[in-house]
Amino acid sequence: MNDTPLHAPVQAAGIFAAYDVPDFFCELMNRKDGIPPALQDVKNRLAHFTLADLRHRTTAAEAQLYRLGITFTVYSDREAIDRVLPFDVIPRVITATEWDHIERGVQQRVQAINLFLHDIYHDRAILRDGIIPADLVLNNPNYCEAMVGLNVPGGVYVHINGTDLIRDQNGRFLILEDNARTPSGVSYVIENRHMMLRLMPDLAAGLPLRSVDEYGLKLHQSLCEVSPEGVLDPQVVLLSPGIYNSAYFEHVFLAREMGVPLVEGKDLVVENHRVFMRTVAGLRPVHAIYRRLNDEFLDPLAFNPDSMLGVPGLVEAYRRGNVTIANALGTGVADDKAVYAYMPRIIRYYLDEDPILDSVDTHICAEPDGLAYTLANMDKLVIKPVGESGGYGLLIGPHATQDELDEFRRRLKENPGNYISQPVVNLSVSPTLCPNGVEARHVDLRPFALTGRSTWVLPGGLSRVALRKGSLVVNSSQGGGSKDTWVLAS
Amino acid sequence: MQPGLNNLLSRYGECMMWLARYMERIENLARLLEVTESFVRGPDGQPGWDTILQIHSDEDCFYARHQTVTEQDVIAFYVTEKENPNSIKAMAHSVRENARAVRPLISTEMWMQLNVFTRWVLDLQPADIRMNSLSGLCNRLKQECQTHFGITEGTLYRDQAWLFYLLGKHLERSDQITRLIDIRYHTLLPGHETVGSEIDITQWASILRSAAAYHAFRRLQPVMTTPANVVGFLLKNDAFPRSLTTSLRLLDSTLSTLAGHGSLRRLCAPIQERVAELRVTLADQTVDDIIIRGLHEYMQWIQTQISKVQQETALAFWPVTPHCGTASGQAQQ
Numbered sequence: 140m141n142d143t144p145l146h147a148p149v150q151a152a153g154i155f156a157a158y159d160v161p162d163f164f165c166e167l168m169n170r171k172d173g174i175p176p177a178l179q180d181v182k183n184r185l186a187h188f189t190l191a192d193l194r195h196r197t198t199a200a201e202a203q204l205y206r207l208g209i210t211f212t213v214y215s216d217r218e219a220i221d222r223v224l225p226f227d228v229i230p231r232v233i234t235a236t237e238w239d240h241i242e243r244g245v246q247q248r249v250q251a252i253n254l255f256l257h258d259i260y261h262d263r264a265i266l267r268d269g270i271i272p273a274d275l276v277l278n279n280p281n282y283c284e285a286m287v288g289l290n291v292p293g294g295v296y297v298h299i300n301g302t303d304l305i306r307d308q309n310g311r312f313l314i315l316e317d318n319a320r321t322p323s324g325v326s327y328v329i330e331n332r333h334m335m336l337r338l339m340p341d342l343a344a345g346l347p348l349r350s351v352d353e354y355g356l357k358l359h360q361s362l363c364e365v366s367p368e369g370v371l372d373p374q375v376v377l378l379s380p381g382i383y384n385s386a387y388f389e390h391v392f393l394a395r396e397m398g399v400p401l402v403e404g405k406d407l408v409v410e411n412h413r414v415f416m417r418t419v420a421g422l423r424p425v426h427a428i429y430r431r432l433n434d435e436f437l438d439p440l441a442f443n444p445d446s447m448l449g450v451p452g453l454v455e456a457y458r459r460g461n462v463t464i465a466n467a468l469g470t471g472v473a474d475d476k477a478v479y480a481y482m483p484r485i486i487r488y489y490l491d492e493d494p495i496l497d498s499v500d501t502h503i504c505a506e507p508d509g510l511a512y513t514l515a516n517m518d519k520l521v522i523k524p525v526g527e528s529g530g531y532g533l534l535i536g537p538h539a540t541q542d543e544l545d546e547f548r549r550r551l552k553e554n555p556g557n558y559i560s561q562p563v564v565n566l567s568v569s570p571t572l573c574p575n576g577v578e579a580r581h582v583d584l585r586p587f588a589l590t591g592r593s594t595w596v597l598p599g600g601l602s603r604v605a606l607r608k609g610s611l612v613v614n615s616s617q618g619g620g621s622k623d624t625w626v627l628a629s
Numbered sequence: 630m631q632p633g634l635n636n637l638l639s640r641y642g643e644c645m646m647w648l649a650r651y652m653e654r655i656e657n658l659a660r661l662l663e664v665t666e667s668f669v670r671g672p673d674g675q676p677g678w679d680t681i682l683q684i685h686s687d688e689d690c691f692y693a694r695h696q697t698v699t700e701q702d703v704i705a706f707y708v709t710e711k712e713n714p715n716s717i718k719a720m721a722h723s724v725r726e727n728a729r730a731v732r733p734l735i736s737t738e739m740w741m742q743l744n745v746f747t748r749w750v751l752d753l754q755p756a757d758i759r760m761n762s763l764s765g766l767c768n769r770l771k772q773e774c775q776t777h778f779g780i781t782e783g784t785l786y787r788d789q790a791w792l793f794y795l796l797g798k799h800l801e802r803s804d805q806i807t808r809l810i811d812i813r814y815h816t817l818l819p820g821h822e823t824v825g826s827e828i829d830i831t832q833w834a835s836i837l838r839s840a841a842a843y844h845a846f847r848r849l850q851p852v853m854t855t856p857a858n859v860v861g862f863l864l865k866n867d868a869f870p871r872s873l874t875t876s877l878r879l880l881d882s883t884l885s886t887l888a889g890h891g892s893l894r895r896l897c898a899p900i901q902e903r904v905a906e907l908r909v910t911l912a913d914q915t916v917d918d919i920i921i922r923g924l925h926e927y928m929q930w931i932q933t934q935i936s937k938v939q940q941e942t943a944l945a946f947w948p949v950t951p952h953c954g955t956a957s958g959q960a961q962q
């Protein structure tokens with residue numbers, strides 16, 4: 140085995156003996172400015188495991204996830220296959236200082252997003268002041284006319300927000316995108332922790348880890364705080380598309396953690412512009428709905444008349460202030476990939492503060508300069524369609540073949556407004572158990588923020604890891620796995 | 630239990646009831662398949678596979694897919710053919726869908742076992758059931774069902790969800806036992822004149838075995854195995870857990886508990902009345918009375934009543950259009 144180019148002395152190399160992190164910032168092994176003592180502790184403990192032991196625990200973990208049905212469903216050729224999100228037993232660790240920075244940054248971001256949404260559905264000052272092109276907002280497919288002039292309780296539009304963070308090669312945290320519609324993945328954060336504590340109690344013992352168990356309580360509390368005024372004991376429900384949805388497990392998890400019914404559209408009825416659920420004792424009022432259904436499926440009367448998932452009359456009940464819907468409708472404008480480019484300016488505009496967390500430099504192909512720059516530098520950029528999620532349809536220039544570049548150039552010219560481009564960020568890596576041993580794999584981080592009267596950020600978040608060597612795509616639909624995320628209290 | 634605290638979603642109530650019914654049905658079918666292979670013999674001395682078809686009124690469905698009644702075809706029909714809604718695979722599929730729907734409600738242990746069990750059944754292929762291993766398969770099926778009932782008893786929170794689960798379980802047992810008696814009695818005693826004549830004890834014992842009643846019956850009736858004794862035991866024995874009278878008694882007491890939930894009293898009343906009538910007719914007749922007046926007619930009548938209980942439960946607790954007048958949230962008074 141080779142010596143490793145580690146920056147800090149290794150007492151017991153063990154499973155890290157062959158670990159190599161050429162140019163990247165490594166969450167555990169290569170932090171440029173040395174490894175903080177708390178991390179050194181985790182690293183030393185990890186080094187005492189053998190590869191065989193780690194593999195054994197991984198197998199046990201995945202078998203347990205399968206039995207527990209902590210799975211997402213993949214549909215192919217009339218068959219539904221339940222898949223376990225691959226789980227890596229080596230945790231990703233965040234120091235207290237780093238977390239403080241992330242937490243403040245996410246809170247600021249959420250605050251700005253809520254102010255922005257209120258503004259664009261009321262006075263539109265930001266459009267008048269020319270901070271962001273009116274066309275980009277008002278003609279955005281996610282802009283929701285039903286929200287215009289509507290006052291939502293507490294001015295909160297985005298009650299649940301997921302912020303995708305990456306780190307560049309200097310370890311700087313950057314916001315990659317906002318998820319302000321129905322961000323998913325939080326159940327994995329909590330289940331991963333439980334799994335970790337069951338499987339590797341020896342690794343976590345005695346370390347000052349921040350707990351993730353409060354999420355359900357905090358979510359319920361936030362939703363109660365923004366329920367319609369005058370309701371003393373609000374009935375919260377979680378609205379799911381149903382058992383065939385690929386994220387159904389998460390819906391079950393959240394309903395259970397909150398202690399509220401998981402309902403489907405057919406369980407709800409609207410009478411006299413009030414929302415009720417069908418119970419064995421008849422209709423019972425509902426005051427707040429955490430929906431895991433996209434806007435267009437919520438109400439066949441207001442949107443897609445063919446949708447069987449929604450509740451006829453829900454939007455009118457909402458507009459009359461009889462029910463709170465979380466997240467509000469029309470929040471997709473705020474997490475749009477083109478609007479993203481303006482977020483630093485949006486933060487400055489509403490809060491008169493500099494962004495605490497930086498964004499990735501973004502070129503908007505709808506603008507002539509942005510398009511020209513993008514076309515000239517395709518092989519160096521990541522080019523993303525603005526409407527897609529899940530890492531689909533994007534081009535990673537440096538990894539693309541000439542044919543792929545040519546094909547993408549054609550698509551880009553055809554519809555420039557559909558794309559943005561960003562420099563390739565060399566995502567940080569984290570040691571990950573791979574077929575050939577412990578190797579460096581790229582990771583991101585999605586912290587979850589809940590907003591009722593104030594904004595609370597779950598300490599940690601979902602660390603997704605691109606399991607394929609060199610890959611930058613961490614999405615579960617494309618070969619991604621996940622890790623437990625440890626936020627150290629000190 | 631504190632009435633009114635827990636207002637179960639209608640859909641949950643329905644799913645809990647069917648979850649219990651299907652699990653009970655799978656257990657019964659597994660037992661019946663096993664007993665048929667080992668003990669049930671037709672006039673030619675061959676296993677009486679056609680009686681299973683009769684018990685479930687599945688002849689049409691079977692002959693639409695198969696030419697003749699062979700062991701292999703009947704077993705495939707009842708185990709792996711998903712197109713047969715009464716096959717174990719089709720029922721496991723229903724169990725899975727219902728369990729997924731009530732997953733927010735049931736214990737993690739319940740879900741985990743159902744998850745693994747149903748996936749196992751759904752993956753079963755005809756090749757997995759070699760003829761000489763049917764009994765092993767049936768045993769595992771029974772055990773999985775019993776494990777489920779045990780976990781449920783030990784971990785499910787006792788709210789309305791539990792009561793609907795119990796309704797389903799007792800209703801299904803009542804249905805199964807009457808079907809079993811009806812068909813087997815008449816295949817063994819086709820004509821009235823044969824009552825009291827020489828009988829094949831093994832065959833009568835097989836009816837008891839199909840209901841897991843053989844040893845209990847022996848303890849009670851060490852000497853006389855007569856058709857009337859067997860039928861009487863299965864219908865009227867208070868101590869046997871799968872007898873009709875036990876199932877009806879438990880159905881009744883489950884409904885009483887449910888009716889104790891304030892606003893549900895009115896909804897439970899007509900169903901309680903029907904079950905009470907069933908119990909009275911059973912208690913008021915001796916088994917000889919029942920046989921003389923017509924066992925078949927009586928079994929048919931009970932099955933009709935059971936299916937009405939199911940319909941009335943659906944109408945009361947998960948109506949297609951929700952009850953009027955309760956929308957103001959005043960149904961609790």
